[in-house]
Amino acid sequence: MKPLFTLLALILIFPATASSTDLVRGKQDTVIIELNNNSKIVIITKSREDLASLENYDINQMVRDLNDQLSDSVEYMEIQDGKAYVNEDEVEMKDWKISDDEVRIKLGGVEVDVDPDEMDDWDEDDWGDRKKVTYEAERVDKTTHHFNIDIGLNNWLEDGSFPEGNSPYTVKSFGSWYVGLNSTNRTWVGGPLFLEWGVGISWYNWKLQDPDYIIEEGANEIEFNLAPAGQNGKKSKLTASYINVTVVPMFDFSKGRRKITSIESGGIRIKKYSRKGFRFGVGGYAGYRIGSHTKFKYKEDGDREKDKERDNFFLENFRYGIRAQIGWKGVELFANYDLNDVFSANRGPINADGENANLSAISFGITL
Template sequence: MKQLGLIILAICTINLASGASDPVKEDTVVIEFGERSKMVIYAETQQDLKDLGEYDINAMIGELNANLDSTSTTTEEVSIEDESGTKYLKESTESEEGNTGSLSYYGDERYRDEDDDRYERRIKRYEDVRRDIRRDIDRDVDVDFDDDDYIVIKRGRSRGRGTYGSFEVELGMNNWLEDGSFPDQDNAAYAVKPWGSWYVGLGGVYHTSIAGPLKLKWGGNMTWYNWKMEDPTVRIAKTDVATTFVPDPTIDGKKSKLAATYVNAMVVPMLEFNQRRGSRHGRGFNWSKYRQRGFRIGAGMYAGYRIDSWTKMKYSINGDKQKDKEKGNYYLNNFRYGIRGQIGFQGMDLFFNYDLNDVFATGRGPELQAISFGFIL
């Protein structure tokens, strides 16, 4: 606005003609919006506050803005008056004789009555409540405080807009495909046992509002692939030319697996419906995965870089237990990229990843594409 403080105080006073003989507590409603703006509504009685619904506040603010545009930037106060009390009444409402409506804008010098310290007390209570609200970043709209004669309604900044972050844990299973089918259908030595081939991901993502239900989920994580062989006697070895998977009939196999760790980045456009009413997406990072509690679905891309890989085998020979663990690249592709799908409702989300490139370098191992699927916690 034109004033130095960028603070709007809209005071709407409705005086009933006679009416209340018994004393009623005064009510003050403070609505905070934006970063430094708020609206204050002061009423002598609770009935006055209810009667406010008969007035068109948008019309008042519209006329006030028009007056501000036509005044000097040095003007400290701009007021609009309605002595008849009917100018801003909604069309379906008849005015009562004696009602008046007014709206005033004050610049940096906030309105106060020097002879009455009630205003200072209200401001102090307002600041105390505002501090308490901000301790809980997930506090919803319409926070009602019935302390003494003071009511505060606080609206979150940038409701339904902006960007917020969350921490995610992905738990699921791994497998891989060969020409679109699972290797165990051909009884291949590198067939994967689903139970025990765990996939784990840890990372942070951001949720950015684009337009309407369209959001953009983006961020990064670290993931661990574990491909556990269906045949526990299979030895995974790196030769001079390729990675081989060869069963060893001389051992009593317990476990044989290939594992790899990747750091990844992803971008997933999401359609999120049935937003929780009053949810706010202000800036910041939070452990809460979703502040919207409706149905959501999306598909996008990811890319990763391998930072570690190893094999692990447990077996026994003539009752003597053995455990071998060897680190190496095993001709795994350093880069991986693929498509990702996600679907969720309320606090439950499912994901599916499909690598578009091969797990192993060309000619250095079976032509396999990794897949993973599971839950997002």
């Protein structure tokens, strides 16, 4: 295995009488650790990145070996074989590379790798012998990719406020779900600034407050009509799906640092990534409608019935708007606001003033 940490002079231990000239030689690549007993540990590396991977080495074992071999007559000692102190289990877990036969699943902050060949011999007893390593990733990759899910509630606003409760197109606050499946890239721009961009599919579900109203496409506009006598409404909703492109500049004050917990058992390896610190961002999105339908569930003569219709329902094909994201450690929240109307011009439902209502979609929730 190629070592992660290159030591030019692995560890030099000097007595208190060592000259300062010897200690500062090559000082630009040197770390000097003052010990309580007036001795010093000097670590010389090629780069700061090499120094960060020192955590892969068993320093305690180095010290034990030095204590065993060092005598009063020895003033200088150098360990030549640094590879002997590499913690192989930890290095393998951090640097595990997926092969052509393995399967990787990434969802939000969890990554699961499965080796089918090793899984054939795996059983639940092997889980008791699992290996677990927790460490922090300080290095920031230029661009990383992940898959996440937006889950929340959606509604629509009429001239900046929610429709009145007695309006036939008033949406039920709880139960009108918004779901988004997103393939997202995160590119480091510099300092705390990142750019999150990607594509995804989302679903609006507008569930009516009064389930006795049926959503229908009329001759000139979308209509919300009372169900025929004898039909006792249980659920009435309009669903629209979109394919979207999103770009959000993010300020991440932890500068991308993450806490990583890696667990391995047989052919299964699970990595959990936990972000650190506070982050927020505001950006935009644009989408194209790829489907829409209505669903009306009701009881008639004691029997449960369901009517489902697919059409465009005068919905705008394009949507665009503003997206805000805010996060703290492992929690990520989002809010979307469409700047255009849900329905085409002069095709919205008739409001109390006898005019076509201008309805804008809004959604908010949590990102997994």
